[in-house]
Amino acid sequence: MSFEEQVDDIEANTLLGGQPFFSRAGGKIFIIWLVFTVVGVLIGAYAPHHLLPGLLSSEGGDVWATVVVFTVLAAPVAAFVYAVGFYSLIAWRHRSDDPDVPPPDGAPQRGNGPVTVLWLSISTFLVVVLLFWGITVWSAQQTTHPNTLQVNVTGQQWVWTYSYPGTGVETRTLELPLNRPVQFNITSVDVTHGFWPAALGVQVDANPGEVTVIRTTPNKLGSFIVQCSQLCGLYHAFMNNQAAVVTSQQFDSWLQTHGATSSAANTDADISSGASTTAMNK
Amino acid sequence: MTTAVAPPLLEDTNLGPKAGGFYRHQTIWTGLGFGIFLGFVAWLVSHALLQGSNWGSDMVVTCTMVGWVLGFNIGMGTFNAPIRWMLGHDQTHEDELYAAGVGQGRYRYLKFCTDHKVVGTQYLILVMVLFGVGGTLAMMIRTQLITPHSSFLDPQTYNAIVTIHGMVMIIATIIMVSGPFANFIMPIMIGAKDMAFPRLNAMSFWVVASAVPCLLATFVLGGVNAGWTTYAPLSVQAPPAMDAFAITIIVFVVSVTIAGVNTIVTVVTMRAKGMTMGRLPIFTWGAVIGSALGLYAMPAFLAVMTMMITDRVTGTSFFVPQVGGAAWLYENIFWIMGHPEVYVILIPPVAAVLEIASTFARKPVFGYKVAVAGFVAIAALSIMVWAHHMFTTGWAPNLAAPFMLTTELISIPTGIIFLCTIGTMWKGSIWMRLPMWFVYLFIWNFIIGGVTGIYLSDVPADQFFHGDMFVTAHFHYTLLGGAMIGATAAVCYWFPKVSGRMLNERIGKVAFWMIAIGIQVTYFGMFWEGFQGMARRIAYYNPHYEAANQMATAGAYLLMAGWLVFLYMMISSWRHGKLAPANPWFAKTLEWKVPTPVPLENFLVDPVVTSDPYTWGEDVPDGQGIPESAPEPEPELVPAGQAGTSEPVDGGTV
Numbered sequence: 001m002s003f004e005e006q007v008d009d010i011e012a013n014t015l016l017g018g019q020p021f022f023s024r025a026g027g028k029i030f031i032i033w034l035v036f037t038v039v040g041v042l043i044g045a046y047a048p049h050h051l052l053p054g055l056l057s058s059e060g061g062d063v064w065a066t067v068v069v070f071t072v073l074a075a076p077v078a079a080f081v082y083a084v085g086f087y088s089l090i091a092w093r094h095r096s097d098d099p100d101v102p103p104p105d106g107a108p109q110r111g112n113g114p115v116t117v118l119w120l121s122i123s124t125f126l127v128v129v130l131l132f133w134g135i136t137v138w139s140a141q142q143t144t145h146p147n148t149l150q151v152n153v154t155g156q157q158w159v160w161t162y163s164y165p166g167t168g169v170e171t172r173t174l175e176l177p178l179n180r181p182v183q184f185n186i187t188s189v190d191v192t193h194g195f196w197p198a199a200l201g202v203q204v205d206a207n208p209g210e211v212t213v214i215r216t217t218p219n220k221l222g223s224f225i226v227q228c229s230q231l232c233g234l235y236h237a238f239m240n241n242q243a244a245v246v247t248s249q250q251f252d253s254w255l256q257t258h259g260a261t262s263s264a265a266n267t268d269a270d271i272s273s274g275a276s277t278t279a280m281n282k
Numbered sequence: 283m284t285t286a287v288a289p290p291l292l293e294d295t296n297l298g299p300k301a302g303g304f305y306r307h308q309t310i311w312t313g314l315g316f317g318i319f320l321g322f323v324a325w326l327v328s329h330a331l332l333q334g335s336n337w338g339s340d341m342v343v344t345c346t347m348v349g350w351v352l353g354f355n356i357g358m359g360t361f362n363a364p365i366r367w368m369l370g371h372d373q374t375h376e377d378e379l380y381a382a383g384v385g386q387g388r389y390r391y392l393k394f395c396t397d398h399k400v401v402g403t404q405y406l407i408l409v410m411v412l413f414g415v416g417g418t419l420a421m422m423i424r425t426q427l428i429t430p431h432s433s434f435l436d437p438q439t440y441n442a443i444v445t446i447h448g449m450v451m452i453i454a455t456i457i458m459v460s461g462p463f464a465n466f467i468m469p470i471m472i473g474a475k476d477m478a479f480p481r482l483n484a485m486s487f488w489v490v491a492s493a494v495p496c497l498l499a500t501f502v503l504g505g506v507n508a509g510w511t512t513y514a515p516l517s518v519q520a521p522p523a524m525d526a527f528a529i530t531i532i533v534f535v536v537s538v539t540i541a542g543v544n545t546i547v548t549v550v551t552m553r554a555k556g557m558t559m560g561r562l563p564i565f566t567w568g569a570v571i572g573s574a575l576g577l578y579a580m581p582a583f584l585a586v587m588t589m590m591i592t593d594r595v596t597g598t599s600f601f602v603p604q605v606g607g608a609a610w611l612y613e614n615i616f617w618i619m620g621h622p623e624v625y626v627i628l629i630p631p632v633a634a635v636l637e638i639a640s641t642f643a644r645k646p647v648f649g650y651k652v653a654v655a656g657f658v659a660i661a662a663l664s665i666m667v668w669a670h671h672m673f674t675t676g677w678a679p680n681l682a683a684p685f686m687l688t689t690e691l692i693s694i695p696t697g698i699i700f701l702c703t704i705g706t707m708w709k710g711s712i713w714m715r716l717p718m719w720f721v722y723l724f725i726w727n728f729i730i731g732g733v734t735g736i737y738l739s740d741v742p743a744d745q746f747f748h749g750d751m752f753v754t755a756h757f758h759y760t761l762l763g764g765a766m767i768g769a770t771a772a773v774c775y776w777f778p779k780v781s782g783r784m785l786n787e788r789i790g791k792v793a794f795w796m797i798a799i800g801i802q803v804t805y806f807g808m809f810w811e812g813f814q815g816m817a818r819r820i821a822y823y824n825p826h827y828e829a830a831n832q833m834a835t836a837g838a839y840l841l842m843a844g845w846l847v848f849l850y851m852m853i854s855s856w857r858h859g860k861l862a863p864a865n866p867w868f869a870k871t872l873e874w875k876v877p878t879p880v881p882l883e884n885f886l887v888d889p890v891v892t893s894d895p896y897t898w899g900e901d902v903p904d905g906q907g908i909p910e911s912a913p914e915p916e917p918e919l920v921p922a923g924q925a926g927t928s929e930p931v932d933g934g935t936v
Binding site for chain 1: 438441507508645676683690698705726732747898
């Protein structure tokens, strides 16, 4: 046996269980893999853009980018599993007239070291990339900015109340000025709620007895909905309110109008908290 | 197995009229009767003493439920043997045979029966009943969500249904493989005559069976309105149904713990000669690792629910922030149970999928040791990832990065399991019988479940998706599309051994396609809802999400119809199906080498194990066979049944 033949022999026996690497099966699986990968990447690139709600902040943009990047990274791996699965279902399926007769045995292949190591290396590499992406984006979101607008958010069954410290404004609708960093200080007076302004791409629970903090910077004008994301009792589904990102001039005039009527809002809050106490069982 | 030297079947033993002692009088009817009686007595006493006090109704419900569970199990005979030992009587051999069901025919399925095959079948029926209940509740949820403001259910009922759907399905999926198949099949696979602790085995079943009525009683006790996670402090304020819920969990954990210990001890101590740990069928490894992980995870559930009950009944305020408790404490203990629990559900069916893939690809499991290492790595990592359920609670923001790391690391061993599955199919000679269809469906679904999981492991993306229908779709893809479809493959695979009859695969194929398409339509509808930003667990929604919800509901109806067809196939095949040969799949593991129906104590002649069961395509004699006849009496000091004393025989059953 010549040296080349020996090399061929070793390759054939170590890689795909006695078959040359680019066998016919390998080529066809490669094509199926390519098609699945392209489909996956296209879905990743287009679907989030069309499905996600209008995202009005840089954190919202991070959500979109993360979905796209992760889909693109995962698509080749998922596509490979699907390609082998589909190919085996079509090409290696044993067809016989009598379904009760078993096919002959397959190859006595108990494993394949190089393929396993390759698979492990690729998945480890991908995990490192995912982690690097996640930590980079997350730490960028943690930075604090000067001139941050403080908004105190209080959850109770089943309304959100927003107050803007220093202005005396307390409302049931949330308005935020464009391009100004905002910090939400969130708490609850009864049970755990989830403060979820989905369009801003941030979320944190409102916990009784604790103040939790999230920061975001609205960078687009638009209206959105704040929902409660933590099952909080009877009218959980109705615990949502309108919110909007407006220009800073509109925001200032909004603050002035609501500063005048905030005492009315307070009365409202008392009534509804009384109602929720009766609705609770104890 | 008709050979000259084979001993007579134990089933044919003629027991004396007193064999079994008190067991003779105990069936499910005495269990029900005594359970209701003791529950009523507990209600009467606690009501008389406590009603009107501050925590009265909670205490009354708790006492009633404990009374029912104890009464039912006393009535069933769960505690007979220990009580007899305490009174100084031992169980005779005849008593043990009676307890194993000898001479009771089909009636033994309604009794406290120590035969592992009876217990396995009982578990299978219970799991199907639970899936029926959980599925019906799911249909009610989906019906409510057809229109944005449906009046089909009121919000309190809706919340109660969401909660019980979740908990019923969690209980059913935890026991769906480790109950029926780790009990019925696994001991035969390793060449054992029964589980290590047959009485504890029967106890684990009747204890979990007695917990189910407590869970369903929540509907008449006001309903648990806090979701299956029952986050405090909402659950501390919930109606008395919450006490029944907590008792259910405590009783369930007792059952799972007993069953888990039993599985592990069986595999460690009861293997046939020659069945080394390295020769175990891969499913056995999955059952052991899943049980071991359950032993780690489930006690946390017991602890947290005990604290919940004391909070509600005695005012301890572990979880009530207003009086010094901590809601995050509840969430932490809950998820320390909750995430490993996901893998308690997943690992056994995934291992079964590998077993089935090997049989129907006529190939050895690809990377057997790597797959076992993968399961161990998944189990080990899964105990360190719980806080990814708490990324958006505000608890310990500094731990976001470490928990992101551990969560994403789990995708490496999970990927290895995928490699082993497709590696097993690689260049196989694929025999497309019904179980194999479900194996392919498992691969398809579990990839989608896995890929959508990585978005949720990323904190910035999770800030959008948490508490959103995207999460619901994701974990249904893993737990229904992955684990439950894997378990369905297992049902189809082992049905001929369990029931003695073949499934009607023509009907099965119809069910398969309805289920396969139903899952994709339902959960792609939910992904769509999730991307649009619809919160979970809401009874009413913004009309903006209507199209996506209608898609999900249509898919859910198709899915349920598929399961009903599947159920019809199972029942009709069980009653009138073609009789199954001992080894219809020509598989190599030991459970296929014993006759069908499997005799009591499984092996009339001890099996001979000289290799693992994955000798497909290798020109060697079958390493896991049962000799035609018992070996000759051997010289002293040589254990009976050792390899080499008789010829190993392939498929040595008639």
